[in-house]
Amino acid sequence: MARQRPDWNPELLRKHRGEVGLTLEETGEKLREIAERHGFNIAANFQTIWGHEKGSVYPGPHYRRAYCRLYRRNEAQLGFRKALPGEDSPVAPVLAPASTEQNVLDQPDTVRQALSSIREGTEDVDSEALRSRVIDAWRRRTGGGSVDGPAVILVGGYAGSGKSEFAKFLGGLTGWPILDKDSLTRPLVDQLLVALGGEAHDRSSALYREKVRPLEYRCLMEAAWDNVDCGTSTILDAPFISEFSQAEWMQRFHNRCRSKRVSVATIWVECDPESMREYIEFRGAARDAWKMESWDEYLQGLDLTMRPQGPHFVVDNRLGAAVALVDEARDVLSGGGL
Structure with missing residues (x-):
């Protein structure tokens, strides 16, 4: 219906x-x-x-x-x-x-408008500083300039929240590589689940959560450390539900980054259930089959008030509002006329 x-x-x-x-x-x-x-x-x-x-x-x-x-x-x-x-x-x-002149003049303002979706989730972070860091990286790509030490940006959120779109936007601006958990690990995860007697597209069973998921995130994080050890800033795109919920995990991550002189930004992309459902349904991924078949049960398992432990930012993508600003910025940056 x-x-x-x-x-x-x-x-x-x-x-x-x-x-x-x-x-x-x-x-x-x-x-x-x-x-x-x-x-x-x-x-x-x-x-x-x-x-x-x-x-x-x-x-x-x-x-x-x-x-x-x-x-x-x-x-x-x-x-x-x-x-x-x-x-x-x-x-x-x-x-x-x-x-061309008008597009160039409009670009910084449009980028700032799209980045205005990032707001402080806790009082110990500075959204203006993060926006400036991203804009500085974008300007270096187009006009040169000095560079600080590497940064790691964690972009998390529930399935269908728009986190990947926002991560891609940040990557497109800064030129920093994006490590998407699914792209990086999905083929291995699928085969490992089958080898362990499960189903390739399962993302909801105890087998996945206890045996496979920890290895999946370990691969993601090890790839990130390889980048930052080479001085390369990196954007990580994954749900990070369990990780962001654990104060101990977050503290260990911050400590390790501090020891490597790496700055950290944790971004949580929030969204409303109806929009998340629509995007999950639209992409039609096999790994989302259980979510669609058991939406009410799946939704009951989500904590829509969740925020990461420790310093973090929040992007309000309810009803796709943040992604709409991203689309507008991409149009201006590409010089796309109608």
Whole structure:
């Protein structure tokens, strides 16, 4: 049964299309250009767009992100959902490609806006210092400059929270390598589970949690130490649920980084259950089958108030708000015009 979306106002899509003077075919062409630029998985034919505007088909996450880039509006302003605090300010649409000079001038402000999603989760961290470090790394990539010692950024969150998108954004800005737990270990984890008598895509059994998961995270962390030992800053992308929950683990990690003169930033990406479910369903990964089949049971096992032990930052990606800012920054940085 389809989920009810009482806050959806599909008429706004047609209204915005009319304001910029696009036909359905032209809209589809521009959406496909945006999809190619951002790696979105959409077909964007005029029948689908018409279904979105008439309210017969609710746009999936990639379609909504593409519409936001096309109309220079956030999801609330396009009628997909209610607004979060601070999302009600209008954004002027831009349909013509901006000049190279204008794009360069806009880039720092857009990067700062996207990084503004990072806020202090505890009083002993400085979000402005972290943003400055990331912006400095981005500027060094484009214009040169001095460099501090290496840094390690841990980006964690529940499945479907948007942590990988945010980690990729930080990696794209800084040029720092991203170690994604699944990409790094999944083939070995799958085969190890089978060899131990389990199922390749199991991520919920005691066998996985007790026998396999510790080795999975050990591989991730050892790869990170190899990087920082070479003076290379690194971004780690993984749920880190158990690790962030343990004050002892966090303290050991900070102590080891301190001994290596490595700075640390722990980022927790928070999200609402409905958005997480939608993204998990959308990606269709085999490892998520149990989550989808037993969503209520899975959700009961999540602590939505969880925060990492010790100093940390929080990115508010409820309703995809932080990822929307990331998309906007990527567009400006790529010089993408509509």
